Amino acid sequence: MxxxxxxxxxxxxxxxxxxxxxxxxxxxxxxxxxxxxxxxxxxxxxxxxxxxxxxxxxxxxxxxxxxxxxxxxxxxxxxxxxxxxxxxxxxxxxxxxxxxxxxxxxxxxxxxxxxxxxxxxxxxxxxxxxxxxxxxxxxxxxxxxxxxxxxxxxxxxxxxxxxxxxxxxxxxxxxxxxxxxxxxxxxxxxxxxxxxxxxxxxxxxxxxxxxxxxxxxxxxxxxxxxxxxxxxxxYVFFDLVMHNVGACALDEIALSVLATVIGHQQEKGWVLVDAGWMAMSRDRGTAGQQHDYGYGLPCTLDGTPLDGWIMSGANQEHGILSRAPGAAAPAEAEDLRARFPIGTRLRILPNHACATGAQFPEYFAVSETGATAAWKRFYGW
Amino acid sequence: MxxxxxxxxxxxxxxxxxxxxxxxxxxxxxxxxxxxxxxxxxxxxxxxxxxxxxxxxxxxxxxxxxxxxxxxxxxxxxxxxxxxxxxxxxxxxxxxxxxxxxxxxxxxxxxxxxxxxxxxxxxxxxxxxxxxxxxxxxxxxxxxxxxxxxxxxxxxxxxxxxxxxxxxxxxxxxxxxxxxxxxxxxxxxxxxxxxxxxxxxxxxxxxxxxxxxxxxxxxxxxxxxxxxxxxxxxYVFFDLVMHNVGACALDEIALSVLATVIGHQQEKGWVLVDAGWMAMSRDRGTAGQQHDYGYGLPCTLDGTPLDGWIMSGANQEHGILSRAPGAAAPAEAEDLRARFPIGTRLRILPNHACATGAQFPEYFAVSETGATAAWKRFYGW
The missing domain is CATH 3.20.20.10 (Alanine racemase)
Structure with a gap:
């Protein structure tokens, strides 16, 4: 895979x-x-x-x-x-x-x-x-x-x-x-x-x-x-809270959630993905910090952050990506359907790795060659 | 059990x-x-x-x-x-x-x-x-x-x-x-x-x-x-968010988290329990509502809410129970260790049943006789 x-x-x-x-x-x-x-x-x-x-x-x-x-x-x-x-x-x-x-x-x-x-x-x-x-x-x-x-x-x-x-x-x-x-x-x-x-x-x-x-x-x-x-x-994964604390750079965050674009609300500037709070967790740890990332920071598949974008809203299985409040608007109105076609895959960096990891039965460890290996994660008490 | x-x-x-x-x-x-x-x-x-x-x-x-x-x-x-x-x-x-x-x-x-x-x-x-x-x-x-x-x-x-x-x-x-x-x-x-x-x-x-x-x-x-x-x-469980919306009474909420008292910070008015956000979820859905219950509303084992108390803080496996901001203080300072001895069991009503349920591999269905039956809950995608 x-x-x-x-x-x-x-x-x-x-x-x-x-x-x-x-x-x-x-x-x-x-x-x-x-x-x-x-x-x-x-x-x-x-x-x-x-x-x-x-x-x-x-x-x-x-x-x-x-x-x-x-x-x-x-x-x-x-x-x-x-x-x-x-x-x-x-x-x-x-x-x-x-x-x-x-x-x-x-x-x-x-x-x-x-x-x-x-x-x-x-x-x-x-x-x-x-x-x-x-x-x-x-x-x-x-x-x-x-x-x-x-x-x-x-x-x-x-x-x-x-x-x-x-x-x-x-x-x-x-x-x-x-x-x-x-x-x-x-x-x-x-x-x-x-x-x-x-x-x-x-x-x-x-x-x-x-x-x-x-x-x-x-x-x-x-x-x-x-x-x-x-x-x-x-520290093993780091996350956006730790980035705000100053403990890591964004490109040291090792955990992300792979998501697929499933819709758009062009007038609102929204891109909908199939990762909501069930995937990201309800953790809003960056809300009280210097930089509020909503429910996470969207990145391209290679891990490059989408400048100015956040996951601004989340329902159970829907995530809403939009420009962060205060982020510079693009010079021309973007065609979101063209920029993020249905089926586009993104990676979302989490606020809190402990909480986001907990939502998943397994991780996929991605090597530098792009190969993935499933690593089981357990839960419960 | x-x-x-x-x-x-x-x-x-x-x-x-x-x-x-x-x-x-x-x-x-x-x-x-x-x-x-x-x-x-x-x-x-x-x-x-x-x-x-x-x-x-x-x-x-x-x-x-x-x-x-x-x-x-x-x-x-x-x-x-x-x-x-x-x-x-x-x-x-x-x-x-x-x-x-x-x-x-x-x-x-x-x-x-x-x-x-x-x-x-x-x-x-x-x-x-x-x-x-x-x-x-x-x-x-x-x-x-x-x-x-x-x-x-x-x-x-x-x-x-x-x-x-x-x-x-x-x-x-x-x-x-x-x-x-x-x-x-x-x-x-x-x-x-x-x-x-x-x-x-x-x-x-x-x-x-x-x-x-x-x-x-x-x-x-x-x-x-x-x-x-x-x-x-x-509606099958209801929760504190639904109570604030007006959809249910507190005594209609069917899901709760059983927790045990593990410590106190008497000077701060804190009772520590072994249910933190991993059990309650990070959902703070009542934060923007009429009545903010923190991470949940503590109740006695028979389901009676502890008047004026909330779970005011949560770490991964620690919950902090305290009087809610604005709740009337007791006439005399309470001896928390006497009121909530180590080992006391409480039931915490959740903000959001979908999110709290998701943290557990199984539910325990409690009948009116007090008997419990384990009901499996699955997760993942």
Whole structure:
């Protein structure tokens, strides 16, 4: 199958771009002297993770136990489940542990820690547990200075749970876009997580792992002293949100949606394609950023952006392409039917690769020769 | 499995509400004297479609050929593929036709009509084709008064393609909320589609099917003279967008997401759950409506809404529940950990049932006794 014959809509991975993105992040982590533990929630695809591992990544991060199970089956054993543990998920996690998976869990409060400790007492699971630290006020975690940090650490340790370390995620970095602000956020993330580790150690508690990360802070960090590993996910594909953040150039975005022109509304300047929000996802992450791409940036088949065009509207299986508000109008009125005949194929760059990828059962990896290979993507919980 | 033991997040269907929604729409269509051809893109689930058929629906509407294939395999033969036909999809459509599927296609322009005619000439597929009519300026279609309507009709008919009728979709109805405006939009949709049919017939062209529909206009229509069938989809579940439109009460929403409390940020008034945007979808359809529910409306396990609460934020696998902006604060500061202990299960009503359902490989249908049954949902193209 080629880009001319694949059924549309289809999710395409530009393999050369993906390999360059992987190499760039790995080189950066090597230079900073830390392990890279990629977050596989972005692609949920074994072939993508293998490319990351082949480049030097060590272990993986997952956002669901389903991911842990799928990747364990594919041979991954060092897996960090980076969402606060719900007690009702412990039996399912135990099943992985019993098969030899070095599954690492996360807690950020005494009640969850207590549930893990009780479970450990009953089942001798041998889970390693990390305490989630809040370094940016974005979501979950205990702030590094809070008493609760030591209380949770002691609760785990004194009940015989392996306290493996601390982890944080500076998700607030997605709201930034200047190199200085990103570097400052990276330092805030590093310093907060290292402080938490130091406080635990000073209290006589073990803290081997100091895990930080988000794609923007990973790329912006100038030093990572005291950090042992970085987690990042979306860098493998990048997307328009990351482009607005300043983390990548447009021509580094490796994921796109192949779409076919199915109609026009000439008077409105609309070109209709067969990729709507079911294909692009409902993610409007660029809406609040410097450059709003609507539901995506249309490109020709070779990946060249259509200057001034966006996907301005989307229904379930219809996408509306039009000139972006404020884009320079062409000197003469365009005949859209002539410029984009019915059947024309385009590639749409997504706002958010994690959300767009999630809409598809498979990716088509496109090599530099134009050959495609189907790579399965799983979903669900 | 019960609501206390299912893995979370999970998509729940309240079976009694779904059956009432189906009965309500069917009774309405019976009273107006038209066929109901439900749009199965909402649920993509055989069990749901069977309940619609059992109540009296006739044929189905699909948004992808994958849906057509899956439902044909399940015994459905009268299938309208309601997205403008891309020439590259004709071979796949032919495969269905050859197996006996009465597949109906849609075109809204001469180029697509020409491609269908050429294909028909070469393959004698016997497709029935409907012309899409634009009655609200919302998306695709030829306006009823345009010359192009007759040109496309003639092109099809004169090349031996079965011209089966006309269809329209007043998607703009989603932007309304008063009963008068909705009734006016329903009448505009009806009148425009009937006018198109009359013009085709006056030109000596066949036009058996006059197909209109959207959930809001279907429920608001006072008469449907000249219409033969109505298509509607989301009514089977309803959602918060439909509630804001005025199409349903909150306690008619049949789809919800079961979630587990995994943390708190007491100072911020946040409760964290294990259902983020991957479960709810990124749909923010209520953002521009009268009442913005964020990513969803949290309810207790029995379905009672938590007054004043919304899912105010969502990351991939984290949802943040908090009081809605403007909601009355409690008289005394609430101890969130006491009110929503770790492990508490909640049900979150979605903004948009089509988008939320799409995130899950299966639904759990919950009967009035609390028993659950897994109903498979398919996806992809």
């Amino acid at each position: 080629t880009l001319a014959t694949l059924d549309t809509p289809a999710a395409l991975i530009d393999q050369a771009r993906m390999e360059r993105n992987i190499a760039r992040m790995q080189q950066r982590m090597n230079a900073l002297g830390v392990n890279l533990r990629p977050h596989v929630k972005t692609a949920k695809c074994i072939e993508v993770a293998r490319a990351q591992t082949a480049a030097g990544a060590s272990g993986i991060t997952v956002s669901t136990l389903k991911e842990a199970e799928e990747f364990f089956r594919a041979g991954y054993t060092d897996i960090l489940y980076a969402v606060g543990m719900a007690p009702s998920k412990l039996m399912r996690a135990l099943a992985l542990r019993s098969q030899g998976c070095a599954l690492k869990l996360v807690v950020d409060n005494a009640d969850a820690a207590h549930a893990v400790a009780q479970f450990e007492h009953a089942h001798k699971a041998g889970f390693e547990v990390l305490i989630e630290v809040d370094t940016d006020g974005h979501r979950a975690g205990i702030r590094p200075q809070q008493d609760a940090l030591l209380a949770v650490g002691r609760l785990l340790h004194e009940h015989g749970v392996k306290l493996a370390g601390v982890m944080t995620h500076a998700g607030a970095s997605y709201e930034l876009h200047s190199p200085e602000a990103l570097a400052a956020m990276a330092e805030q993330e590093r310093a907060g997580c290292v402080l938490a580790a130091q406080r635990l150690r000073a209290a006589g508690l073990p803290c081997g792992i100091v895990s930080v990360g988000s794609t923007p802070t990973a790329l912006a960090a100038r030093k990572l002293d005291g950090v042992t590993e970085v987690r990042a996910g979306v | 019960t609501l206390a033991t299912l893995d979370t997040p999970a998509a729940l269907i309240d079976q009694a509400r779904m059956e009432r929604n189906i009965a309500r729409m069917q009774q309405r269509m019976n009273a107006l004297g038209v066929n109901l051809r439900p749009h199965v893109k909402t649920a993509k689930c055989i069990e749901v479609a069977r309940a619609q058929t059992a109540a009296g629906a006739s044929g189905i509407t699909v948004s992808t050929l994958k849906e057509a294939e899956e439902f044909f395999r399940a015994g459905y033969t009268d299938i309208l593929y309601a997205v403008g036909m891309a020439p590259s999809k004709l071979m796949r459509a032919l495969a269905l036709r050859s197996q006996g599927c009465a597949l109906k296609l849609v075109v809204d322009n001469a180029d697509a009509a020409h491609a269908v005619a050429q294909f028909e000439h070469a393959h004698k597929a016997g497709f029935e084709v409907l012309i899409e009519v634009d009655t609200d300026g919302h998306r695709a279609g030829i306006r009823p008064q345009q010359d192009a309507l007759l040109a496309v009709g003639r092109l099809l008919h004169e090349h031996g393609v079965k011209l089966a009728g006309v269809m329209t979709h007043a998607g703009a109805s989603y932007e309304l909320h008063s009963p008068e405006a909705l009734a006016a939009m329903a009448e505009q949709e009806r009148a425009g589609c009937v006018l198109a049919a009359q013009r085709l017939r006056a030109a000596g062209l066949p036009c058996g099917i006059v197909s209109v529909g959207s959930t809001p206009t279907a429920l608001a229509a006072r008469k449907l003279d000249g219409v033969t069938e109505v298509r509607a989809g989301v």
